[in-house]
Amino acid sequence: MSTDLVPLRAPAPAPGTAHLDVAALRAATPGMRHAHHMNAAGAALPSRATLATITEHLRMESLLGGYEAAEALAPRTEEVYRSAARLLGAAPEDIALVESASTAWQRAMDALRLGPGDRVVASSSTYVSSALHLLELRRSHGIELEVVPAGADGRIDLDALERALRTPASLVTLAHVPTSSGLVEPVAAAGALAAAAGVPLLLDATQSLGQLPVDVRETRSDIVVATGRKFLRGPRGTGLMYVGPGVRERARPTAPDVRGAQWSSAYRYEVMPGARRYETWESSHALRLGLGTALEETLGLGVERIRDHVTALAARLRGALPDVSGVRLTDPPAAASGIVTFLRQDEDPRETVRDLRALGFRLTTVPASHGQWDLGSRGLERIVRASLHVYNSADDVDALVAALNGRERRRRTAGSAARRGEAASEPLPGTVSTPAPAPDGVPWGAATTDADHADVIVVGAGVHGSSAAWHLAARGARVIHLDRYPQGHTEGSSHGRTRMIRRAYPSEVWDGLVDTAYGAWEELELAAGRRLVTVTGGLFARPTTARGGLRGPGCETVDHARAAELFPGLRLCEGFSAVHDPDAGVIDAAASLGALAALGKAQGVDRRDGCAVLGWRREGAGVRVDTERGVLRAGRLVVCAGAWTGELLSAFATRLKVVRIVNLHLGSSRRHLLEPPLLGAFSVEVPDIGLLYGIPAHGGAGVKIGLDHGPAEDPSVSAGPVTEAERERLLGLAARFLPAVDGTVEESITCRYTMAPANRFAVGALPGEDRVLVAAACSGHGFKFGPALGAALADLAEGGRRPDLDFLSPAAMGLTEEAGR
Structure with a gap:
């Protein structure tokens, strides 16, 4: 096995260019596929290269051993020190990794060993952990502490600092950029004053290193501390410190470790000459190597370019927020970093962040308890913080501003409704409550006050319809949601305990939508406040002689022996190979449908179960829908009717096929062999029989198995129970591939697949009817895309475009404008 690892690198600008290639940086950052990530000041998104470095070293440790892997990559570890030194304008021996x-x-x-009579001068921008330490030293060690006030622009008052230094002091400490705003302190000027007074400067570069230049010579810093997880884009659990040669002469570690000291005789030891005297022996070598990759990427991009990019984006956001009604910028005048802080009128910042998170924006809040000398002194209990990085673009900023504008429109509409005496539903914690403008520029709800009128009518209360109804209502639309059966029925495709989620797909055309689906489930979990997806890994097997098969990002092909190591609960014989998907897992389907229904209700969805649709037609600028209970009208119709799609949309009648599917939940006296990690999601292509699929024992239920095909079935007739022949066929397959299955049939289930040509879906506008949208023909693998397709339908209903779904459009299925009418 080679130890000469060459990690992937972030794309650097071409020589002579002034701007970053943001598109390439986004493509190299997996997390940007899922959301508008604006929380670099909390934990920035690492690159794919950083992730690869970490995981590769962990793999080496598993194969070689921890000591042996560290020894093999010792030269690479030394490069981490050199990279950190280059970034700070220091020497490698001045760097410690922590x-x-x-x-x-x-x-x-601790190494400074401050005590009674020692005086520390601190800036009001000091971070909470540092302030707490100073306060404890004041209490327990008797040090004197003076906090220098901020000037009118928010920065440290340099005149006040100069006056403070006329009295002897032992240390000046300053946060380059605070956690509580976009302020940038004048560190060079402050460092010059400290140096002139002969007082060492401890610079906290936690929020600046990686987004702003930090040079220990220019800032006259004696000590610099920083973290890896923020603007350096390194992994959590990493940090670094610079300790200059001068201060090291008197700053001895209070708890020396074998990493930084040599035990030379029975009662004698010597500390190392460099900054590594402050390290400990035990550390994560994988994380430190990941930090090294992140440092190299930062150096390759150029800190000046990074600064120009993030500060321009922050300035764009800072300039736009004052024009958003109800939003107040809380950054001080001297704000000039990639951090922007604000408040929304009469709203807890935590609620603001929850609302935005449900719309795909990752921000955070900072309470006054994290900055009493700053936020507390300004009378701010908590603020919302956005922080931008190299993978953000102007589009991210503009989207955030649009979301905030939409939220204010929704609040004004709700206020008007309250004044008219109309009922308003209370959102659940974590639910979406930010609207977007409806098509044609008319706000949702502007002309829909009749109980039988809506902005959108959604037909079908399976996972796609329920998700679409929630997303639409959360964006401000008035939604009537119809289903022909009572809630909890078992005649469709979305009932049952569990479903599978996986990245492994036959073609790369699906990869983007799969990524979107994983992100959409995360957002639904956040909104619902509960776990809905459990990652178990997956194995998808087929005969080695078979053509085609699955593949996907992060997946690898393994032989039957390796498959047995991964999943001892699954038995494959020689002649089979499998695709291993480490990200595959189990969806709690029942809980997901319950969460979507509750979230929709909280947003005002008018759910009407047991109300069959008899027909529909275009009427004026909208749609008329005839039901068993009367006539409804709306601006848009969204059809997610599953097996009944052909009845409502005649164009699909000849293209879709409804088939019967049978599942069994099986028990075992050796249940652990059927649970993760000994068994995950799986499928096996069985010659002359078909595709056997399974979901491990989960949530109290036994292992679930089924065959991915069945006879044609009329959806207007009840599915009926599992037959004895169907049961025996699945039990025979279980005995062949799941040797631990020796218990009873705990549950038998029937459901329906609605199959489309090439096993694809149809998602988009009905050709020739721009007011009618459809998500149809799950083809047996659609549940995993439920929240993502619900959001897509909401986008399309608002008049937006989703080119990423063009390959699933009704037109791609062969429907023409004439057929759609």
Whole structure:
């Protein structure tokens, strides 16, 4: 096995160019596929290269051993010190690698051995952990502490600092960029004052290193502490510290470790000459190597370019927020970093962040308890913080501003409704409550006050219809949601305990939508406040002589022996190979449908179960829908009717086929062999029989198995129970591939697949009827896309475009405008 690892690198600008290739940086950042990530000041998204470095080293440790892997890659570890030194304008021997900025701060402060009579001068921008440490030293060690006030622009008052330094002091500490705003402190000027007074400067570069230049010579810093997880884009659990040669002469570690000291005789030891005296022996070599990759990427891009990019984006956001009704910018005048803070009128910032998160924006809040000398002094209990990085673009900023504008429109509409005496539903914690403008520029709800009128009528209460109804209502639309059966029925395709989710697909055309689906489930979990997806890994097997098969990002092909190591509960014989998908898992289907129904109700969805649709037609600028209970009208119709799609949309009648599917949940006296991690999601192509699929024992239910095909079935006739022949056929397959199955049939289930040509879906506008949208023909693999397709239908209903779904459009299925009419 080679130890000469060459990690992937982030795309650097071409020589002579001034701008970053944001599109390439986004493509190299997996997390940007799922959301508008604006929380770099909390934990930035790592690149694919950083992730690969970490996982490769962990793999080496598993194969070689921890000591042996560290020894093999010792030269690479030394490069981490050199990269950190280059970034800070220092020498490698001045660098120590630690677990966090707080760890670095504590070791540096402890080594100074401050006591009674020692005076520390601190900026009001000091981070909470540092402030708490200073307050404890004041209480327990008797140090004197003076907090220098901020000037009118928010920065440290340099005149006040100069006056403070006229009295002897032992240390000046300054946060380059605070956690609580986009302020940038004048560190070079402050460092010059400290140096002139002969007082060492401890610079907290936690929020600046990686987005702003930090040079220890220019800032006259004696100690610098920083973390890896923020603007350096390194992994959590990493940090670094710079300790200059001068201060090291008197700053000895209070708890020396074998990493930083040599035990030379029975009662004697010597500390190392460099900054590594502050390290400990035990550390995560994988994470440190990941930090090294992140440092190299930062150096390759150029800190000046990064600064120009993030500060321009922040300035764009800072300039736009004052024009959003109800939003107040809370950044001080001297804000000039990639951090922007604000408040929404009469709203807890945590609610603001929850609302935005449900719409795909990742921001955070900062409470006054994290910055009493700053936020507390300004009378701010908590603020919303957005922080931008190289993978963000102007589109991200504009989308956030649009979402905030939409939220204010929704609040005004709700306020008007309250004044008219109309009922308003209370949103659940974590639910979406931000609207977007409806098509044609008319706000949702503007002309829909009649109980039988809506902005959108959604037909079908399976996973796609329920998700679409929730997303539409959350964006401000008035939604009537219809299903022909009572809630909880078992005649369709979405009932049952569990479903499978996987990245492995036959063609790369699906990869983007699969990524979107994983992100959409995360957002639904956040909104619902509960776990809905459990990652178990998956194995998808077929005879080695078979053509085609699955593939996908992060997947690998394994032989039957390796498959047995991965999933001892699954038995494959020689002649089979499998695709291993480590991200595959189990969806709690019942809980997901319950969550979507509750979230929809909280947003005002008018759910009408047991109300069959008899027909529909275009009427004026909208749609008329005839039901068993009367006539309804709306601006848009969204059809997610599953097996009944052909009845409602005649164009699909000849293209869709409804088939019967049978599932069994099986027990075992050795249940652990049928549970993760000994068994995950799986499928096996069985010659002359078909595709056997299974979901491991989960949530109290036994292992679930079924065959991915069945006879044609009329959806207007009840599915009926599982027959004895169907049961025996599945039990025979279980005995062949799941040797631990020796218990009873715990549950038998029938459901329906609605199959389309090439096993695809049809998602989009009905050709020739722009007011009618459809998500039809799950083809047996659609549940995993439920939240993602619900959001897509909401986008399309608002008049937006989703080119990523063009390959699933009704036109791609062969429907023409004439056929759609």
